[in-house]
Amino acid sequence: MSVKTNTISCVDAVVVGAGFAGLYMLHTLRDKLKMNAVVFEAADDVGGTWYWNRYPGARCDISSYHYSFSFSEEIQQEWSWSEKYAAQPEILAYLGFVADKLDLRGNINFETRVISSSFDESSQRWTIKTDKGHTVVCKYYISGVGTLSTATIPSYEGKDTFKGEVYSTSTWPHQGVDFTGKTVGIIGTGASAIQAIPLIAEQAKHLTVFQRTANYATPLQNGPMNPAEATAIKADYSRFRHEARAALAGVPFPNMRESIFKDSPAEVQQHLEACWKEGGFALWLGSYGDVLFDEKANAIVAEFVRNKIRGRVKDPKTAELLCPDYLYGTKRQPCETNYFETYNRDNVSLVDIKSAPIRKITETGLELSNDQHHDFDCLIYSTGFDAFTGPLFKLNLTGRKGIRLQDYWCEGPRTHLGLMTHGFPNFFMITGPQSPSVLFNMPLGIEQHVEWIADVIHHMETNDLETIEPEKAKEDEWREVVESIANSTLMPKTNTWYTGSNIPGKPRSFMVYLGGGAAYKQVCDEVVDSEYSGFILDNAAATQEVAVL
């Protein structure tokens, strides 16, 4: 159902977001649990991250067939991917196809942003308000807002004075941008910019890239989907998915070797070369088991990538500037197509803003701390996201005793399993902080979360329960689990959005469970089998009718 504005509606469940997470959650609530559910979505269509991130070159970097839903055999069989790694328009079309196939659009309120979410202890219900004047009261409240949906743009002095065109990779215009004949500046060299830069360079009169940190980008090795391979996957989807779920990051890398030190130097080079040719995340997650654990192993792969960069970029000074010096793979490894060759073009220049940071944005471009001026017609920000917590805080959640989520999480996220937080009963986070989320196959991780939430709701309804929330002590235990696994790796040694350190003032904590999807699922399943050990389940009837806050 869709709900009316300026009146109070009561439903079983409200879901926020109509990306992978929101779509499957809605289908599960409505069609499997037979519940009354509504979705609020800020965009005018489904797609989530794939609706907004339309910059040139945007595509997935695990293979298309892995990057898709597994819950419906019909959908799996009907949809075919045209490329090994699908581009944004094709993924968006896929999510539109899923929404149509399951007839989901009628339950989604588009162009509607949630502005507040409050739990009322006396009625034990959530009240959700939107910018369109909806007030909806519900028992279950589920976030499908994603982890990377709140973009951040640095607050440079003079930011609003620039007179040219301003773009952000995370909210790219639907009609595209024609840079022909224009000079362009882009700030940021993360995964988004690394996909966009080669294509913008092909069009622009001149492109200036402002780089603070060079990245270990490796080739995606994209190409048309091999029809025989697609047929084989479709013929044996259950094995394909089973192997994916069993793999640490939700994508199998069968050629992974245990330790770089068990091979001779020549064998190491040969194996790294094979991973390089395989493409995608093969070098990062599928080369040697000790690369993300042992600094000496890591240094070998880091130097391998730097040598590749030196071999591809003609100007030695530019090549050195493009060579990263942090621990390989401790930032999310970007995948690229012709990224490094782009710097061999006459119309592209690279500017180091680590040694001379941006001092201010001006009417015509920007000024660096060394007094250098750079002028351009168009300025693109590709400066990342307030990951994990940013999108949740935008829901303005208030739990028991009027506590705001921002305040409860003032020292970093507190969750059990990354799914729920104490004091915010019946509120669920799909791919929340401290779950495997961004370091697991996203569609499969989302399915596991949605199905776990559905199990909880089914348990609640069949046992006449009113609320569920984790015990506070369990959150401390879970944080310890997440942090100790992370600390056994090299990952927390680098400042990244995994730790929140890309946002000034954000408390630092490792926000991804790195134990792998299978181990994580086992922990979640044990909770269900134990009838929700570690959670407080309450069957106390409401002391009062719904009071709209």
Ligand code: N01
């Ligand atoms: O963002 P980022 P992104 N002054 O945070 C720079 C996913 N993704 O949008 O590294 C100057 O990686 C910052 O510099 P530094 C993927 O998970 C997936 O590119 O902080 N520069 C960096 O260069 C990815 O990891 C796909 O020194 C500033 C850049 O901006 C995640 O999204 C494709 C700055 C931000 O890079 C985020 O990627 C694309 C400042 N004040 C993205 N602030 C797929 O293929 C920031 N920067 C599925």
